[in-house]
Amino acid sequence: MTRNFYPSTKQTAVLLSYSLLWILIIPFALCHFVYQLIRRKPGYTKLRLSRYGFTLKQGNHENGPLIHCASVGEVVAIQNLVEQLLEHNPKQRITITTNTTTGADRVKLLFADRVNHAYLPYDFPPFIKVFLNRKRPTKVLINEMELWPNLCDQCWRSNIPIFIINGRMSEKSTKTYQKYPSLFQPMFEKITSICAQDQRDYQNYLTLGVSPEKLTLTNNIKFDLSISDYDIAFSQTLKTSFALESRLIIVAGSTHEPEEQILLDAYLALVTLYPALLMIIVPRHPQRFEKVHQLLQTQNIETALMSDVKPCTSMTQVLLCDQMGKLRSIYALADISFVGGSLADRGGHNALEPAAMAVPILMGESTYNNPAICQALADSGALLTVTDARQIEAACKTWLDNPEQRKHAGDAGKQVLALNRGAIQKTLDVLTAFNSP
Structure with a gap:
């Protein structure tokens, strides 16, 4: 783990300000959730309470890797990686998180009950902390590029290694991260290691100040696609x-x-x-x-x-x-x-x-x-x-x-x-x- 990093007072204040913005957003998100739950919209069940940190008991899937995939495409991309992890250790307790119902459906379709699914909590510190305490992951893997400052911060504070796998960093995203260095530079410091998809992504991570020791050019795991x-x-x-x-x-x-x-x-x-x-x-x-x-x-x-x-x-x-x-x-x-x-x-x-x-x-x-x-x-x-x-x-x-x-x-x-x-x-x-x- 990266424990020799100490955020500055300004960086801490910016992260706090970012976190406080969620207090304005969450009531609207909660009202939307309740409304869709009442309407019985597909995918809106009590399982979505994990977006607020609370997870229902779903078998023995704690104390294993947690892999985050934003939606369907990211879930499909990690299929072979998950299969190899399970083949190496069939008793491994893997949790896959998504943001979307379609992503959740694809997890169920590809892996059935061999892995657990949860919706990733909103990036508000209490939600993330409760969720991590409940899941107790041995490591967190973020597929491609969906990065959340408080998720990285809470993993860092809990000494949970956090990896970016199949890491993607476009020029557009690089410019966005560069606009807010006090918020995002500490986030990259707290990440354990990054597996970059290709030379463009590798170089863009370097541009953002990521240490070369943390970077590995692995190529894109989508190339390992196999047809069943x-x-x-x-x-x-x-x-x-x-x-x-x-x-x-x-x-x-x-x-x-x-x-x-x-x-x-x-x-x-x-x-x-x-x-x-x-x-x-x-x-x-x-x-x-x-x-x-x-x-x-x-x-x-x-x-x-x-x-x-x-x-x-x-x-x-x-x-x-x-x-x-x-x-x-x-x-x-x-x-x-x-x-x-x-x-x-x-x-x-x-x-x-x-x-x-x-x-x-x-x-x-x-x-x-x-x-x-x-x-x-x-x-x-x-x-x-x-x-x-x-x-x-x-x-x-x-x-x-x-x-x-x-x-x-x-x-x-x-x-x-x-x-x-x-x-x-x-x-x-x-x-x-x-x-x-």
Whole structure:
């Protein structure tokens, strides 16, 4: 642990001021929680009391690692890491925290009762302290970049090692942290070790004053993605259930507004040339399922809903996935994929999932969440950058007209994964070097 750091009077005062701001926020958050609880909104149960530090008894999961993942993408990214931790010690008591209901659902889907789930408390010192005292974690792992000053402070005070794994630090975030050095510099001092995704992130941590002794360049653990037998088997089930055997398929995964409309514009131009073409749209967030469905209906797009489990007809143009947890298997159905959050300015989602299925990839220019991954895929020819419907149409037409070129692009993406594996082992090496007593 980093115990030789002593915050200055100014730094202590700034942290106190930050903490007091939560007193203004928490009453509104609590009223919102009670309101949603009364409305019986899905996901709003007593388990959310952990946001205020209180956790219900959920088996023997205390005294183990606590891994924080903001939402679905971060949970999926750490799947193989958690599997290796459990394989090494099946009795290990792992808790995974998230901020969102969708993240909680994905924890349950991937790990069932092999790990515990809790919502991370709001970053108010009493809540964090109560939560840590209840969970008694041996170490805290923060996946990617969701950093909270009081969480780091309370772990430091309790002598709990805190790690950033698969650490991401964009230029935008770096500038934000630099604006408030009295709040964030002490936070980085209290972190035990940081595993950086790539050279950009490593350098940005150095820019923020993180000691090189605390930094390890591990590469991105997303490269260690593996496709399970279940993913492949479920993909075949989808193909049969929805009668997709004779269709050419474009999968639009993790989409945001206005990406669906841009993709539809491209699709409607393409389908006149390729009558067997089907688009499968998988919105990133479940609260948008109905909105996307309405978008399709207003344009008289012949649409099937995945939740209806009815075979697509020859007239079906779009299959809308209105369920969570199926995207990886859906990518296996694709002839061409589009990865969302990239035309919308969201930094781009995980392009390695279609790459693992040997599917060629289209993305917009917004890829700041995973720049090294996207660059490696682009350099190999597995990923093409598009900016509008016309470019999507042109890229799809090239691949649809040239099956061998399409296959080569898909195989290139799969090769990128094979060449860049090893981040999980490097991360485990860092963690074992700081084993708690």
